[in-house]
Amino acid sequence: MQILFSLNYHTFFYRLCLPITIIFLSVGLVLAASQLFEQPLTKSHQGILDLSQWNTDKQPKAQLNGEWAFVWDELISTNEATLEKIKNARHFIDLPSTWNQMNYEGYALPGQGKATLLLAVTPPNNAQNFVIKVPVLTNQFQLYINGKLKVKTDNFGSSFAPLSNNERIQYISFSRDGYDYNKPIIFMFHLINHRHRDGGMWEALSITSQEHKNVLTSSPIILESSISFLLCTISILMLIRAVREHQVSFLYLAIFTALMAIRAGTVNERLFFTFLGIHQWQTQQTIEYLTIYATVPFFALYL
Numbered sequence: 001m002q003i004l005f006s007l008n009y010h011t012f013f014y015r016l017c018l019p020i021t022i023i024f025l026s027v028g029l030v031l032a033a034s035q036l037f038e039q040p041l042t043k044s045h046q047g048i049l050d051l052s053q054w055n056t057d058k059q060p061k062a063q064l065n066g067e068w069a070f071v072w073d074e075l076i077s078t079n080e081a082t083l084e085k086i087k088n089a090r091h092f093i094d095l096p097s098t099w100n101q102m103n104y105e106g107y108a109l110p111g112q113g114k115a116t117l118l119l120a121v122t123p124p125n126n127a128q129n130f131v132i133k134v135p136v137l138t139n140q141f142q143l144y145i146n147g148k149l150k151v152k153t154d155n156f157g158s159s160f161a162p163l164s165n166n167e168r169i170q171y172i173s174f175s176r177d178g179y180d181y182n183k184p185i186i187f188m189f190h191l192i193n194h195r196h197r198d199g200g201m202w203e204a205l206s207i208t209s210q211e212h213k214n215v216l217t218s219s220p221i222i223l224e225s226s227i228s229f230l231l232c233t234i235s236i237l238m239l240i241r242a243v244r245e246h247q248v249s250f251l252y253l254a255i256f257t258a259l260m261a262i263r264a265g266t267v268n269e270r271l272f273f274t275f276l277g278i279h280q281w282q283t284q285q286t287i288e289y290l291t292i293y294a295t296v297p298f299f300a301l302y303l
Helices: 009-037 083-087 214-245 248-264 271-276 281-302
Strands: 048-050 061-063 066-072 092-095 113-122 129-134 140-145 148-152 170-175 185-193 206-209
Touching: 083 113, 140 170, 148 170, 206 214, 214 248, 214 271, 248 281, 271 281
Parallel strands: 048 113
Antiparallel strands: 061 206, 066 092, 066 113, 113 185, 129 170, 129 206, 140 148, 140 185
8 A cells, every 4th residue: 555645845844944953053052152162271181280381361261171180988188189199199080070980999989979089280370360160069069279278068078968059150269379389289179979869070160360250250151141042032033923823833932942041041150040049959950950851842742
């Protein structure tokens, strides 16, 4: 029996090609912007990052990506956080990433636990004062720079600690003044994970000179605001079309695109949460997952 069917190209274009084009354009913008603004200068190797040739005027931002010395199930003291400790380290973790299933002393690590991460950074010669951007971390943490505690989670170490510091991006300033210029700067993170399935840091740490702080603060906000604004504009145009043509399918597409706009504001800079004053980690996670799952039925209804 021969089955014959005809393809309505008009319906095919507006029902399938249009939303797919919107998705790929949005993803393309994010990826292009990521390549433009987040391209790493260099990566650390075995816990050492050489930024001595970094010209902060030509390339204002660098990332602390690459191999960090890794000590599992131990929060080492500041006296132990030395260059020698890093050079003698047996294990390294390639950040940004998680330690889940990482091979450590012959067994796979669980998601929950504690660890120390160490990195020695040789800073550039054309800058004295720096700013490091600490992204939103779901793990409890303490950050030491050359033995000095710069920031930590409230009630660090408690299984029931309210992680108020974790739920917002933080900008930590520090200076080379008072330190030996012939020695690298030692960064040490203490991480404890009690409540999340993944342990570690899966977002990049960024650093810049104090003179270029806006590269860490304003530029990413402008970028993500532009993406959300673009998606909101597309959503409004689809809504107008739905009203004018009395087609409920375009209403579903408008809702789908609006959810994508909200989703764009809940990652990285988390502008959506900042604007609404939402600081609780559980609430943030709930909204993030809801915006993902809610897009599926509206996309299906549109088709």
